[in-house]
Amino acid sequence: MKSQLSAKRQQIVDFILQFMGERGYPPTVRDIQSGCGISSTSVVDYHLKVLEKEGHIRRDPEVSRGIELPGRASALTEKVQVPIIGQIAAGEPIPVPGSDTWDVAAGADFLEVTAEITRGRQDIYALRVKGMSMVDALINDGDMVLMQYASTVDNGEMAAIWLKAEKEVTLKKVYLESDRVRLQPANSQMQPIYANPRNIEIQGRVIAVIRQLGKPA
DSSP states (O other), X not given: OOOOOOHHHHHHHHHHHHHHHHHSSOOOHHHHHHHHTOSOHHHHHHHHHHHHHTTSOEEOTTSTTOEEOTTOHHHHHOEEEEEEEEEEESSSOEEXXXXXXXXXXXXXXXXXEEHHHHTTOSSEEEEEXXXXXXXXXXXXXXXXXEEXXXXXXXXXXXXXXXXXXXXXXXXXXXXXXXXXXEEEOSOTTSOOEXXXXXXXXXXXXXXXXXXXXXXXO
16 A cells, blocks of 8 residues: 655655656656655665565566566656747856846747646746756756746745845745845855845746756756
8 A cells, every 4th residue: 555655755756757757767866866865775775675565666676777666657758848948047146137038938939748747737937947056956057947937935945046136037046044144155166145035036946957968966
């Protein structure tokens, strides 16, 4: 019988779904280790065994990519169109024309993704990443991030943040501190940005990353 998934196992299932939706084949154990930030392949294997036992996945032990997701075939093949509304800095903030940048303009480009990635959520849009400050979160320059409109996020969530005074936008993890907001890059070589809470506006949370073709996983 399927039980409610722990946060880590839900992350693994979500990663498998996204990986299969983007590439058309399942990830390896090492792909899952890297993509989910897990300490070792043995820990990944442990979680996969639990997921298999509970019926969330099926595995072929003789095949390196032998993971199947029962009942998910239609969602993995059904496609949806997501508007690409611009680019966002994953480094120092870059100027954008204004808050109307977030509206979907006529003639906008669209990104085709599987329905499993969006899961029926509304107000989904895509942004092209510029910069390397989120590289430790496996988001590189030129990748696409799928965003859901949101005005608030939980501590540690990755979001698009509008800096009102500077009229700039950036992609960072958000941490609420006593009297300020820390915008944390996922790059050990870069320093966080500290902002007055009144100076920031959350424009959306990251729900998925679409990696640029030809780049290593």
